[in-house]
Amino acid sequence: MTNEIEKSKYCLILKNGIRFWIEEELVDLIKISIKSPGKNFIEIGNEFVGVSDISGIFSLETMENLRREKKGDWKCLRCGEWYPRESNKCINHEW
Numbered sequence: 001m002t003n004e005i006e007k008s009k010y011c012l013i014l015k016n017g018i019r020f021w022i023e024e025e026l027v028d029l030i031k032i033s034i035k036s037p038g039k040n041f042i043e044i045g046n047e048f049v050g051v052s053d054i055s056g057i058f059s060l061e062t063m064e065n066l067r068r069e070k071k072g073d074w075k076c077l078r079c080g081e082w083y084p085r086e087s088n089k090c091i092n093h094e095w
Contacts, residue, residue, distance in 0.1 A: 011063045012044065013055045020044050027057055 010027050012020040022030075022044065033042045034051050041048045058066075065075070072085030079092045 009060050010057050011060070012049075012057045014049065014053045015055045016053070020047075020049075022057075030057065 009024050010022050012022055012027075012030070014020075026044070030042055030044075033039050034054070039051060041050055043049075068075075068082055073082050074085070074087075075082050076090040076092065079090060081090060081092060083090065
């Protein structure tokens with residue numbers, strides 16, 4: 001599973017919470033399919049997904065940021081460095 005996620009660049013999330021890790025080429029095909037009139041379903045691997053069930057398609061970076069925020073980490077707005085919940089200040093800046 002790790003190798004699969006490393007190769008993938010985007011996460012397609014359905015409204016029910018199911019996640020599909022997909023590569024950029026598939027994102028482009030999905031965008032075309034969604035815009036096609038009368039297209040109700042798209043095929044992802046061996047699954048068929050209703051277009052109306054898609055919550056969004058997010059980059060790997062966005063998903064990683066979300067994971068860190070849920071864990072309690074915080075990001076310095078000045079330098080962009082991430083810090084654990086226990087840390088209360090950025091080591092790159094004096095406040």
